[in-house]
Amino acid sequence: MTTDSFPALSLVPKADALQTAKDFKSDQEVRWCPGCGDYAILSAVQSFLPDLGLKRENIVFISGIGCSSRFPYYLDTFGLHSIHGRAPAIATGLATSRPDLSVWVITGDGDALSIGGNHLIHALRRNVNLKILLFNNRIYGLTKGQYSPTSERGKITKSSPQGSVDYSFNPVSLALGAEATFVARTIDSDRKHLTDVLTAAAAHEGTALVEIYQNCNIFNDNAWEPLKDINTRDDLMMRLVHGEAIRFGKNQEKGVVRKSDGHLEVVEITKVGLDNIITHDAHAKDPGLAFALSRLSNPRTLENTPIGVFRDITRPSYDRLMREQIAKVTEDQGAGDLQTLLYGKDTWAVS
């Protein structure tokens, strides 16, 4: 694969030589708990980055606070470990002023959806050229086990001994509600799917949100286990592929149809016929169908959980529009002259 496959990265300088995963490993000792899902994501990212063929020094990882946010320390690129929830804002400033960089945000369900919720939705609506990887483990890890905005209602944690009364966010629904131009979901343990989704995100111009189901084996072990267990996963999880019918199940026996009232429903294909199963269109301009798909899953049982790229549409990125405005004004009026600016239009001379 060459960078020509990534028109969104056309302004980022290309590496002179082939790279390997090793080139992206920093000299820092990784300090996540043994068994943490973050290891698999780190390894996948280190293996996937060489495929972009970009100069290492033109890649920047920016994170907030939380276990996932230690991620930049372990990559031998430029990295900034910032403050809780603010990584999308910081990355917006960087990506807007530096079109020659590939900017990635690493965040978690607490960082992105609680304290940083505002920055996340605004980054998504603006469509800044950022790739946001949201590690969702449905728990607060670094503060030792409180419920998070994606925890299921009723969850018993240190801060909710009688069970949480919070209703949870669905990050994909939230991102689609903000009209994000690229929204996807993948799983830490599925290396191939994770890599494919990251590749699609990298190719997208604008903000990409990738929700990664990630396991915290200390405070919320097996939160996504039904989606990983070989005995249950195929019955629970539907893999979205653009242009293909949305069907799943051990024998591909289930599919998604649109009911007469407009809502989506999971049905036995034999009962409705394959022709009635809807085809996934990630490029649909209207986010409605993608949103409806995101609502199919049951947050408690994980039934009908779609993974893959929900939405991938083209809309000019914020940073491109800003650069174009500056270029247009400069072309029309010429570059600014400071002395002329300071004089202004209304001066008088004293001799």
Add this chain to the structure above:
Amino acid sequence: MSKQIVQLNKVVIRFAGDSGDGMQLTGDRFTSETAGMGNDLSTLPDFPAEIRAPAGTLPGVSAFQLHFADHDIMTPGDSPNVLVAMNPAALKANLHDVPRGADIIVNTDEFTKRNLVKVGYETNPIEDGSLDQFKVHPVALTSMTVEALKEFEISKKEAERAKNMFALGLLCWLYHRPTEGTAEFLKAKFGKNPEIMKANLRAFEAGWSYGETTEEFSIQYEIKPAPMKAGTYRNMSGNLALSYGLIAASKLSGLTLFLGSYPITPASDILHELSRHKRFGVMTFQAEDEIAGVGAAIGASYGGALGVTTTSGPGVALKSEAIGLAVSLELPLLVVDVQRGGPSTGLPTKTEQSDLLQAMFGRNGEAPVPIVAPQSPSDCFFAAIEAARIAITYRTPVFLLSDGYLANGSEPWCVPDVSLLAKIDPNFATELNHEAADGTMEFWPYLRNPETLARPWAIPGTAGLEHRIGGIEKTDGAGTISYDADNHDKMVRLRQAKVDAIARTIPELVVDDPDGDARVLIMGWGSTYGPIGAACRLVRTEGKSVAQIHLRHLNPFPSNLENILKSYDRVILPEMNLGQLSMLLRAKYLVDIISYNQVRGMPFKSDELATVINDVLESV
């Protein structure tokens, strides 16, 4: 009829009316004509936080004060010689500032029973004798304007709205101001609506002619130009000067100016102004909130831009954590705080100096941040460049503490020759800087310049210098995460030492003591420079001695400050807060500062400060 012409050496005029009466515009126009005449001048707009409070009520009163003279002046004036009151509310809200014998021009058309009742007047003050101690000029501004505009095809309401131009014309006649500028201004402003443009122009001319012909005004005044040093001048307000200073800093450093900002009074005009200058490559990002504004500025600085965020006190409170991050990252960042009355929402459109301690200490941990404060509207230009110099040279966030008075006030400015402004060297790191134990070279992001203690600024895109930094404590030099106790102690002290080291590049304070024998020193910081300086002049004209210093750098302090403070019997420090700088000075230098404080949302009056100085002089 020929009118008597009287020479004056200075005048203070206050235009006051309803928020919708166009008083700020009227004041701005009169200021422009006055600047063009070569008078020295100083202005003070005073407007309500409400955009349009109910018409004719006290909360809706908007005022603009202008002081102009045939000599160098330092303040917008303590009290007006002339009050233009467009309605009863404007009269009532401003009368307490008007000294006995002053002129009051009232728009009699608005003194209706209904309007009088609205503001609690039981009888008409124009008629009931309560204004006998003033020279009242009743003028039917509205009806004369409507009459003058009857041939125009505009509505009665539109005609009435031109009454501010009638008033402006009258005042221009009264003080011998030229009219060409206003004519041109109206042509440009209403160019798309010729009928309205012509009507406003006619109203302006009618006001002038009314002055010429009426017996109400028998005297015309002249104020000769003030002697000023040779140069090209323009009128300059604080927020405009600050915006231009930021653009200049960008040019001088070769760095892209990136502004991350969220609208807030009284700082929004800087965002508006900078967004107009894209041809200078300026990037303005209107963020979703105050935190995103500073966050984006930090991100831009990380990428090698000059990251700036502009706000007022409540916004600084929200940005505190991010400013602490910038302290830890040791990246350049300008935080512009145009101070307003606090706490909380406070007085959004009024001035105050009460964010000094917030700028100084308002962060978790030991997080020193340099502070620079401009002393006059046009000085905001140079203060912005100085703040940028410190931020870039020392890789640190810097506070630029302006205030509402500086932001909206204006004065003549001798435009500097930009070729004489000192360049700022960003000095980006491009090379590996440390030899590892095995002899290979590596990059240490926290290996400091021994003189400035600044760390290398290696921006993304610099091959071989890939590194990771963050808000967690870092190992001295190597910059890797460290929880080591001794290392933390060292890093805390290093960050403080770096800020302290800035004092070496700050000019020493020069005491203004014309007699050289003063025993009392009066000092200030920020926008109090004008009122304090004017008070010193008043005291000195009485033959008494007082010395003055004014601080531009609040952190660190200039290196000779302690010696100066300790060489006077008394030190007076007026502040528009409850004694914030005085607390810092007392703690640092053990000097018994006499703190004089006022938080009325308005600048000090020089008379008031002269009394303070005189009282202290008597006690020595």
